[in-house]
Amino acid sequence: MVKTTERWIQSQQYRKWDLRCLKLQPLSPVPSDIEISRAQSPKAVDVLAKEIGLLTDEIEIYGQTKAKVRLSLLERLKDQPDGKYVLVAGITPTPLGEGKSTVTIGLVQALTAHLSINSFACLRQPSQGPTFGVKGGAAGGGYAQVIPMEEFNLHLTGDIHAITAANNLLAAAIDARILHENTQSDKALYNRLVPAVNGVRGFSAIQLARLRRLGIYKTDPDTLTEEEVRKFARLDIDPSTITWQRVVDTNDRFLRKITVGQANTEKGFIRQAQFDIAVASEIMAILALTTSLQDMKERLGKMVVANDKKGEPVTAEDLGVTGALAVLMKDAIKPTLMQTLEGTPVFVHAGPFANIAHGNSSVLADKIALKLVGEKGFVVTEAGFGADIGMEKFFNIKCRASGLVPSVVVLVATVRALKMHGGGPNVTAGAPLKKEYTEENLQLVAGGCCNLQKQIQIAQLFGVPVVVAVNIFKTDSAAEVDLVCKIAKQSGAFDAVPCNHWSAGGGGAVKLAQAVEEAARQKTSFKYLYSLELPIVEKIRIIAQKVYGAQDIELSPAAQSQVDRYTQQGFGNLPICMAKTHLSLSHQPERKGVPTGFILPISDVRASIGAGFIYPLVGTMSTMPGLPTRPCFYDIDLDPITEEVKGLF
Numbered sequence: 001m002v003k004t005t006e007r008w009i010q011s012q013q014y015r016k017w018d019l020r021c022l023k024l025q026p027l028s029p030v031p032s033d034i035e036i037s038r039a040q041s042p043k044a045v046d047v048l049a050k051e052i053g054l055l056t057d058e059i060e061i062y063g064q065t066k067a068k069v070r071l072s073l074l075e076r077l078k079d080q081p082d083g084k085y086v087l088v089a090g091i092t093p094t095p096l097g098e099g100k101s102t103v104t105i106g107l108v109q110a111l112t113a114h115l116s117i118n119s120f121a122c123l124r125q126p127s128q129g130p131t132f133g134v135k136g137g138a139a140g141g142g143y144a145q146v147i148p149m150e151e152f153n154l155h156l157t158g159d160i161h162a163i164t165a166a167n168n169l170l171a172a173a174i175d176a177r178i179l180h181e182n183t184q185s186d187k188a189l190y191n192r193l194v195p196a197v198n199g200v201r202g203f204s205a206i207q208l209a210r211l212r213r214l215g216i217y218k219t220d221p222d223t224l225t226e227e228e229v230r231k232f233a234r235l236d237i238d239p240s241t242i243t244w245q246r247v248v249d250t251n252d253r254f255l256r257k258i259t260v261g262q263a264n265t266e267k268g269f270i271r272q273a274q275f276d277i278a279v280a281s282e283i284m285a286i287l288a289l290t291t292s293l294q295d296m297k298e299r300l301g302k303m304v305v306a307n308d309k310k311g312e313p314v315t316a317e318d319l320g321v322t323g324a325l326a327v328l329m330k331d332a333i334k335p336t337l338m339q340t341l342e343g344t345p346v347f348v349h350a351g352p353f354a355n356i357a358h359g360n361s362s363v364l365a366d367k368i369a370l371k372l373v374g375e376k377g378f379v380v381t382e383a384g385f386g387a388d389i390g391m392e393k394f395f396n397i398k399c400r401a402s403g404l405v406p407s408v409v410v411l412v413a414t415v416r417a418l419k420m421h422g423g424g425p426n427v428t429a430g431a432p433l434k435k436e437y438t439e440e441n442l443q444l445v446a447g448g449c450c451n452l453q454k455q456i457q458i459a460q461l462f463g464v465p466v467v468v469a470v471n472i473f474k475t476d477s478a479a480e481v482d483l484v485c486k487i488a489k490q491s492g493a494f495d496a497v498p499c500n501h502w503s504a505g506g507g508g509a510v511k512l513a514q515a516v517e518e519a520a521r522q523k524t525s526f527k528y529l530y531s532l533e534l535p536i537v538e539k540i541r542i543i544a545q546k547v548y549g550a551q552d553i554e555l556s557p558a559a560q561s562q563v564d565r566y567t568q569q570g571f572g573n574l575p576i577c578m579a580k581t582h583l584s585l586s587h588q589p590e591r592k593g594v595p596t597g598f599i600l601p602i603s604d605v606r607a608s609i610g611a612g613f614i615y616p617l618v619g620t621m622s623t624m625p626g627l628p629t630r631p632c633f634y635d636i637d638l639d640p641i642t643e644e645v646k647g648l649f
Contacts, residue, residue, distance in 0.1 A: 021342050024342055026503060030142050033142065042065050043343055044065075083118065085370065086107075087383055087394055087409050088410045090386050094416060098412050101382060102145075103410065113342040113344055120378075121380050122347045127160065128154065133625060142501070143508075159287070159331075160351070163281055164249060166283050182269060189234070237309075238309045249279070252626075259272055274623075280357070282610055285608055288350035290362075291401070335362060349362040354384025360390065366379055387458050388458055400528065407465075411466050420448065440479060448592075463527050471499055536605070549595065579618060605617070
């Protein structure tokens with residue numbers, strides 16, 4: 001027993017991984033992403049799992065290079081101290097993006113493959129909409145990638161499909177319930193909801209829970225009064241208040257507004273609806289914020305899908321579908337283990353929208369990774385869009401849900417984006433860059449550093465040290481990069497370093513890794529931006545003024561009405577998830593740099609009660625992208641002999 005106890009204690013202690021890293025031989029010029037990915041032979045995922053301390057019964061293998069990790073690991077390692085928690089955010093980007101994913105991957109490759117420090121990257125799963133639309137894949141790029149990149153960018157382990165199935169089951173349940181209530185008497189409806197099975201009638205567990213919420217403490221279906229039967233059987237959903245939409249993981253603009261119920265069998269129940277892209281589903285946001293199966297089930301039940309005709313919220317629990325949703329999501333809750341080009345571990349899990357949701361990968365992936373790296377290790381995760389959106393939501397929403405405290409913020413900047421903020425010409429996806437972006441121009445760089453300074457200040461509002469990572473492009477001059485680093489340090493960054501991971505792999509991010517390691521030793525005084533007890537409008541105002549730099553906010557009558565309704569319904573103490581353009585600190589994408597003096601207009605306010613946040617809309621937000629004239633799918637193909645995927649990038 002003593003020996004067994006000693007072995008158990010030893011297994012709980014921090015140890016450096018015995019990790020076989022994969023060698024890189026970077027080429028110049030840098031080949032395409034998929035060529036680089038193909039040139040590397042990944043380790044078998046069971047080998048990687050063993051190297052990082054996972055037990056055989058803690059993984060579920062999908063093919064050769066992917067595995068789900070079971071949540072039981074958290075119980076086994078519950079007494080092990082967490083590692084350091086690093087967030088990668090960015091300045092206000094160009095439409096081309098500034099490389100947060102490549103920095104995240106380059107950083108962990110540097111930490112583990114070059115400095116022998118345990119580290120984990122935690123990334124969002126990309127939607128297939130952009131993969132076949134405009135943006136292409138999202139596995140990083142150059143010599144800082146997750147591999148195999150085609151596995152990463154396509155179905156992965158089916159999580160988004162599970163979300164789609166669960167979301168659409170709930171949507172079907174809403175419309176079917178309205179139809180059945182419209183066409184049946186109270187008694188007939190009740191008899192079908194609580195049928196006799198082999199001559200015996202009984203309530204299901206979820207029906208008994210609904211009875212208790214209604215204040216009816218009876219267990220025999222035959223003892224309910226007529227009034228109790230009516231209260232139980234009728235949800236009385238007001239169709240005009242339905243907020244739950246169907247989803248599909250494809251960019252399909254013609255589904256932005258549709259009419260449902262046109263068949264004769266639906267007996268004239270016709271209403272206007274829409275499809276959203278799958279990653280915009282509240283179920284995706286729940287997956288990203290949940291902390292356990294039990295927590296996920298509770299959150300799924302709390303999702304508000306409509307109001308009844310008295311103005312009270314109707315939930316998934318009221319519809320009786322919570323258990324079924326949890327069953328559909330039982331595997332999706334487990335993070336997927338993959339690896340970088342240098343053989344270091346990556347968790348890919350969840351991918352919520354970064355505007356109407358919080359745009360961060362899952363709490364569970366972070367928690368598991370923090371245990372696996374041990375107290376001297378690092379977990380690096382990424383926030384969507386610029387620091388004013390993704391980082392603010394990471395701190396105020398994700399960190400509240402997880403209870404985790406970040407050690408360092410890595411703020412990604414590019415010379416290209418800074419020139420744009422300094423007054424450079426418009427940057428358009430798909431169009432060649434103007435000469436201002438390909439030739440040295442210190443004046444534009446200096447002028448645009450105001451945006452970098454502002455984003456550093458935003459991070460400092462939360463009391464976390466900032467390391468600026470200047471993501472290098474081949475057209476950047478040494479003088480331009482030096483100027484950015486100098487201004488960043490003068491503006492309060494702990495350090496600022498150039499990074500060449502795209503062209504050199506982890507070796508090009510070693511200085512960044514050393515700066516992050518040093519910054520993580522600093523004492524932090526992490527704090528949230530606002531108290532949850534403040535009124536909804538006041539929380540919105542604090543974000544608008546302190547983060548975006550607005551003079552004030554202005555709510556439309558519709559927005560104010562929704563605020564009043566959510567407050568009356570008891571949802572006023574939730575955090576705020578602003579849905580705003582990522583292309584400017586303001587609500588106007590064309591205003592670059594650091595706009596001031598503007599009034600932030602709030603056109604509407606909506607709620608994701610299961611996920612646990614209120615989301616104000618600043619202008620209009622599309623939740624279903626469209627395909628361009630020439631989508632990426634023109635370049636994607638399959639070799640029927642080798643089964644190799646071509647054209648993903």
